[in-house]
Amino acid sequence: MEKETKAYRAHCLVLAFPSQGHINPMFEFAKRLEHKRVKVTLVTTSFFSKTIHKEACSMALETISDGYDEGGRQQAESIAVYWERFRQVGSQTLSELVERLSSSGCPVDCIVYDAFLPWPLDIAKKFGLVGAVFFTQSCVVNSIYYHVHKGELKLPLSEPEIFLPGLPPLEPQDMPSFIYDWGSYPGGLDMLVNQFANIDKADWVLLNTFYELEQEVVDWMTKIWPLRTIGPTLPSMFLDKRLEDDDAYGFSIFKPNTDACMKWLNGRPKGSVVYVSFGSMAVLEVEQMQELAWGLRMSNSSFLWVVRASEETKLPEKFIEETSEKGLVVHWCPQLEVLSHEAVGCFLTHCGWNSTLEALSLGVPMASATMDRPRHECKVYYGFLEDGTEGSG
Incomplete structure (x- = not known):
């Protein structure tokens, strides 16, 4: 010793x-x-x-x-x-x-x-x-x-x-x-x-x-x-590639759908996908979730949307099935790998600081998902979320 x-x-x-x-x-x-x-x-x-x-x-x-x-x-x-x-x-x-x-x-x-x-x-x-x-x-x-x-x-x-x-x-x-x-x-x-x-x-x-x-x-x-x-x-x-084995954070409270995400992205044209993720903490009202779903459905872009299992019931009925040709909904994904993929052209984010730094470092344009306050604000709590799930800040 x-x-x-x-x-x-x-x-x-x-x-x-x-x-x-x-x-x-x-x-x-x-x-x-x-x-x-x-x-x-x-x-x-x-x-x-x-x-x-x-x-x-x-x-x-x-x-x-x-x-x-x-x-x-x-x-x-x-x-x-x-x-x-x-x-x-x-x-x-x-x-x-x-x-x-x-x-x-x-x-x-x-x-x-x-x-x-x-x-x-x-x-x-x-x-x-x-x-x-x-x-x-x-x-x-x-x-x-x-x-x-x-x-x-x-x-x-x-x-x-x-x-x-x-x-x-x-x-x-x-x-x-x-x-x-x-x-x-x-x-x-x-x-x-x-x-x-x-x-x-x-x-x-x-x-x-x-x-x-x-x-x-x-x-x-x-x-x-x-x-x-x-x-x-x-x-x-x-980032700087000084640590050759450092290609992932190493710890996750969710199991990412790595293979499904990357396989799906590989089949999409360069810059054609809107990546949507509000992190492990933000909680949207049912109305907000459904409006966002309809916006993605009616857009001209493909989308990869991270929806935690605790939030999935807020999606419109049959939304996942009816948008399967243009969109992929997963419970969690390897965000760094997704943001660095050439198919991703935009990141719709809750602007959490980790996500912001990742997108800035990888050169991905961001759009904020913050709603008009106070009535349409994504409800975020440090420590305890409205649905009782754990968040990350």
Whole structure:
């Protein structure tokens, strides 16, 4: 074990919030650390580890408890109860993990933790470790929530324009829905604002973005925190090709229809397909789902539409059968492979940050699926969705 320890520059725990949209970018960052000869141990919750499909990966995986090992967030009576239980039990089990790894001969030097979970920084400081917070959202969105946290952006919004450092003038409807539609997402806004509860104590602030994309706001944030932009965190073979075996994220809470999707796309002309996906979290009303279905049916384009199993009953009757010649509906797909396929000419997206970075990196034009607010807004909740399914942020 001593020789193994010396072979690495450091040992880093990477703790991701237990959802698809958070583990993907943090796992990719972890792969880059390993490439630099840093020993990495990926950490997630016991329940989440049972639900993910893990592809070939040599990285060490450890688990902690969120207090709901048999059912995860769905087992908790409310989002507020879940967050508090996760903080209490997670702090205890993360401390036990750090102690166990330290006594094993390969002690931990650093904890990189998801901003959704600010308490791991307290654990890092308790053991004298470096603590680095990892934000999976855009720098602009982080800046908005930070100003709410500081009390410099008053809620509910009352002014016709909002002026924040490093950002152009914004109207209320430009704000995240947690702010614009204030009070409609109980517990959600508190969790997002609490990302900044102890950020001033972090040794590093890491953001999944790149400087040229958000230059002005990054410059402003760099003045107050030891900040680094480390994105876009895509598998290397879709970006810079420095890691030859890195051609997929490696973890998925859904089993993708890879063969069916790629075979179908291979039979379509270049740039002819509209790819439609709202991620693992957005929940549409039945009326919205059916209007979108009719729009795709009447369009002149072929379409590949990702509809989660929990959402499929909202489709018009016999829609899948009647559009089978021009469209393919799947429960999940390998999004990076789809976006990089020459048949895809447009991405109709909910504008989740991972999807946005993927499309930007692969040069795919995007159309936003955001509906007019508040009546026709896609309903998105961090942690708990209206139908009880798990989302990813």
